[in-house]
Amino acid sequence: MLCQNCPEDIKVVLSEREALQLASSSMELARYDISNPMLYRHADFEDAAQHLSGPTFDRLRDFAYTGNEYGTFVLKGLPIDSYLSKTPVDGRRPSEKLSVSEAAAALVGCLIGEIFSYADEKDGLLIQNICPVQGQETLQENTGSAFLEYHTEDGFHPLPPDLLMLTCLRGDRTGKALTATASVTRALRHLDSHVVELLAKPNYEIKSSSSFGGSHYSRSVAILNNTGSDTGFIFDPSAMVAVDESSATAMRQLHEALKIETYGLCLEAGQAIIIDNTKACHARTGFIPFYDGLDRWLQRIFLTRRFSEYSSVLVPGTRMVDPTRAREIAA
Numbered sequence: 399m400l401c402q403n404c405p406e407d408i409k410v411v412l413s414e415r416e417a418l419q420l421a422s423s424s425m426e427l428a429r430y431d432i433s434n435p436m437l438y439r440h441a442d443f444e445d446a447a448q449h450l451s452g453p454t455f456d457r458l459r460d461f462a463y464t465g466n467e468y469g470t471f472v473l474k475g476l477p478i479d480s481y482l483s484k485t486p487v488d489g490r491r492p493s494e495k496l497s498v499s500e501a502a503a504a505l506v507g508c509l510i511g512e513i514f515s516y517a518d519e520k521d522g523l524l525i526q527n528i529c530p531v532q533g534q535e536t537l538q539e540n541t542g543s544a545f546l547e548y549h550t551e552d553g554f555h556p557l558p559p560d561l562l563m564l565t566c567l568r569g570d571r572t573g574k575a576l577t578a579t580a581s582v583t584r585a586l587r588h589l590d591s592h593v594v595e596l597l598a599k600p601n602y603e604i605k606s607s608s609s610f611g612g613s614h615y616s617r618s619v620a621i622l623n624n625t626g627s628d629t630g631f632i633f634d635p636s637a638m639v640a641v642d643e644s645s646a647t648a649m650r651q652l653h654e655a656l657k658i659e660t661y662g663l664c665l666e667a668g669q670a671i672i673i674d675n676t677k678a679c680h681a682r683t684g685f686i687p688f689y690d691g692l693d694r695w696l697q698r699i700f701l702t703r704r705f706s707e708y709s710s711v712l713v714p715g716t717r718m719v720d721p722t723r724a725r726e727i728a729a
């Protein structure tokens with residue numbers, strides 16, 4: 399994957415004052431495992447997030463509504479746990495881990511959307527750990543370490559996230575694992591109008607990823623959800639099959655255009671990338687894990703801007719989407 403450096407105007411470093419505010423609120427709220435959907439108390443986070451003030455926090459609030467042409471925002475200077483345990487070899491949160499990085503992610507999440515999870519993915523955890531898992535190197539999953547193909551997140555699901563945030567707790571020491579995004583807004587500039595028209599037809603069958611275990615989803619989608627100035631997309635060539643050759647060719651052409659418009663970075667501890675999942679797909683270059691407790695470790699949250707649409711399908715008392723209810727609304 400050829401990847402240009404992320405433009406400077408989408409990278410923001412928290413000022414000392416902003417970082418202190420976020421660190422102090424995160425430590426205050428990190429008193430329990432907030433990734434647990436049965437324990438998470440959203441009102442506390444909402445309340446604390448309202449008190450975060452400063453230009454970076456204002457930019458984040460703006461990003462939720464106005465976005466940018468890259469569909470991407472890079473944030474630096476996030477608090478993480480002062481003592482960080484070994485990178486989990488099974489991709490699960492170590493029981494001794496404090497919740498500082500989780501609390502910071504949830505607080506930033508409150509500025510740009512509403513946090514939620516899927517009950518049938520990764521135990522419904524609201525903050526999920528992304529680490530290489532031995533034996534899963536070649537999977538097209540975040541437990542793998544081979545090149546992770548371009549995709550928007552969970553496009554097969556009737557309620558995919560609008561935004562996702564990946565916070566880095568421990569970077570890849572080899573510098574090889576680049577997290578990259580490519581926006582449909584920029585890619586469309588490379589495509590002819592007849593290709594755009596094909597991509598806007600519901601001629602693509604998309605299937606669920608193995609991270610949803612025994613829960614299977616599939617649906618027919620258009621790649622582009624409209625062809626106007628506010629085009630969004632669903633794109634996952636590893637999980638999508640076109641119904642005919644001309645639709646398949648159009649998908650390949652979009653793929654090539656996205657490759658031209660790919661920007662990324664090797665995330666370091668305390669950095670996060672926030673991705674508008676309706677405007678930008680993401681990918682990761684291949685890297686070599688050592689499985690020695692010091693491998694790359696990210697945490698992921700999903701956010702929606704349409705929480706009222708989700709509220710009827712949540713497991714009561716939680717922010718987890720109930721798979722049975724989700725399938726009912728999709729039917």
Ligand SMILES: [Fe+2]
Binds near residue numbers: 549551680
């Ligand atoms: Fe992903």
